[in-house]
Amino acid sequence: MVRIRRAKAKSQEKESEVNTIKSQQILQGAIQVFLAHGYAGASMDKVAVAAGVSKATVYSHFQDKEGLFKALVQKMTQQRFKSVFGDQPLKGEPKIVLSKLLSAGLEKMTEDSEYLAFKRMVIGESGRFPELAQACVIYMIKPVFEAISQYLTSHPELNLPDPEATSRIIMGALVHYVMVQEMLHGSDILPMEKERLINGLIDLILK
Amino acid sequence: MVRIRRAKAKSQEKESEVNTIKSQQILQGAIQVFLAHGYAGASMDKVAVAAGVSKATVYSHFQDKEGLFKALVQKMTQQRFKSVFGDQPLKGEPKIVLSKLLSAGLEKMTEDSEYLAFKRMVIGESGRFPELAQACVIYMIKPVFEAISQYLTSHPELNLPDPEATSRIIMGALVHYVMVQEMLHGSDILPMEKERLINGLIDLILK
């Protein structure tokens, strides 16, 4: 896993070519393979086939397997945030805004199987690739946390003693629900309608 | 990954020998290796070395790599539940009981690095081993959910319209907190004291 590099290795890619069509084509193939098999289970042969190029071409665009993996994760983390949260500024009456926001978020997370596979992989590899896990926190989790916190803080009529803690609770409830129902395949074992979770949350907040 | 078995393969182990000292010794070595490297990254050679036996001995106790992995996960899921939840029947004044329960649970989860590694692995492999993920739901998540639900339900003075949803919210807040701070190494990026989360939760519930 950890490997010696020539001194002064240039971050992880060949820099000048990161955004060529071929590079994107390879990354696209790599996404399929890594999401399906995980880091260790993904082979550079499969990536090459999925991308429609030869294995040597993969190595000419990315330094090695680890570099390809890191480029892949960084790319996905950044392109994910846009879709999870619309660019809505979060304004309006709390009960309605929260209700819409939470159900939209839940729907997005449960429907999007690529998102599920991505989260699985990042969590699974978070012990061996801590920087990638942190990138996920910075680019996906933190922005959502800050948006919700800001909204809650700007509504003092909610009487929340700690809006940031509340924001964490909201995110936790949603993400954990998706984790149990979808990622861990628990929907038959511990069934619960999405609406119950959302209403339960809103009740607690507005009560 | 999926492999053909002789017809009538006996579940996954050699049954009569599951609880021999050698089997436990092998499982102990396997735990170290699988938790450190994940399923695909773990090799039977490493397991044999970690267990202090030869590779052939590993194969004489477990049918193959997949069988060993499944035995390992089942063993860990079951031995975990005891420790996460003391056998306390959850009685007493809500504010105190909840406060103690939540902080004890958080402490256990954040401190126990083996628990973190185990969750990482189960989630990471949940796409390729759905039955193992479900075992985790049945033996670890469901009992906790039911204990909390039962406690909340038995305290109608809390005025909770949906104690089961509330139970989910509590678990979600705690588990997600641990996931962000510890598993994803986010404690420097999104810092928050445990007490703030717990107090935030209790405020919402008792409010």
Next chain:
DNA sequence: GTCTATATGGCGATAGAC
């Protein structure tokens, strides 16, 4: 730049000695 072909090594699994 991209290919085919290959080197080098580790992997899962088993045979056969004891």
Next chain:
DNA sequence: GTCTATCGCCATATAGAC
């Protein structure tokens, strides 16, 4: 039952032709 030795395969990574 447990070991050592080995088989056959697939992995990462690169050399060299075009």
